[in-house]
Amino acid sequence: MPKRGYHHGNLRRALVDAALQLIEAKGPTGFTLSETAKQAGVTPAAVYRHFSGREDLIAEAAREGYEIFADVMQYAYDTHQPSALAAFEATGRAYLAFARKYPGHYIAMFESGISVNSSPELARISARARGVQERAAQELSQHIPPEKRPPTSMVSAHIWALSHGVVELFARNSPGTQSPFPPEALLESGIGIYLRGLGILPPDS
Incomplete structure (x- = not known):
């Protein structure tokens, strides 16, 4: 060979x-x-x-994945400015796009059990990826009255969790979990429902 x-x-x-x-x-x-x-x-x-071993190798794959992921998130955010709503929604869709295009990296990052705090470099780059979505959430949250505004980190975490759930259940071909709807449609409608609940989007007529 x-x-x-x-x-x-x-x-x-x-x-x-x-x-x-x-x-x-x-x-x-x-x-x-x-x-x-x-x-x-x-x-x-x-x-x-x-x-030093398999875990070290997987951690490097995860670190590389977070580098790519952060770049993908940043690109999604930048290309949908100056609309805070479009930029926020784009960061959610970027999660799904990344998981599909880089499955090996995605698994190393989120399914291997490797902690993002296993090394300073991994912690730094994973924080950069999360920071893009938090910045998008912060800009969007300015449209909510201060007394009704949830913490930015909570808004970001909710969309992160929604995106992750759609990927894990319906975009990774798990046996028995085939959705009757495209993952993109599930994610978009889920984000829409969430934003309407916050009062950022008007209710459906």
């Missing part, structure tokens, strides 16, 4: 790519470092030049 990545002096990259493929195919606990090495075309001992 050719030593992909390692032949070009990029062993770390080859190992992360191999791990992402295995995570997507088998889950975060369904593969070994030996399988990762084989997938990358190197010996098992070579893995330890860059990673």
Whole structure:
């Protein structure tokens, strides 16, 4: 088997790519470092030049995922300015788009059990991703009277939870949970109901 990545002096990259493929195919606990090495075309001992073990490798996949995720969220937010409502809704949809396009990263981030506080770098970049949605929520919340305004972090957490639920139940092809509606429609209607409850959107006529 050719030593992909390692032949070009990029062993770390080859190992992360191999791990992402295995995570997507088998889950975060369904593969070994030996399988990762084989997938990358190197010996098992070579893995330890860059990673202390499987958890360390998955944590790197999660860190990389959060980097991409933060960029996706920021792009969604920026391209829907100056409308606070459009920017807020776009950050919710960006969650779904990310999960579909980067399933290996998504699983490493949210289904592997790796804590975002497992390293300072992972904590920093995950906070950047959350910060984009919190900023969008803060701008949108200005349309709510102060005495009725929930904490910005709560609004952001609610939409994060709604987005995550739609992804986990209906966008990841879980057996027995096929929705009669497209995930995008579920998410959009859910956000609409939530924002109407806050008084940001007018009730349906």
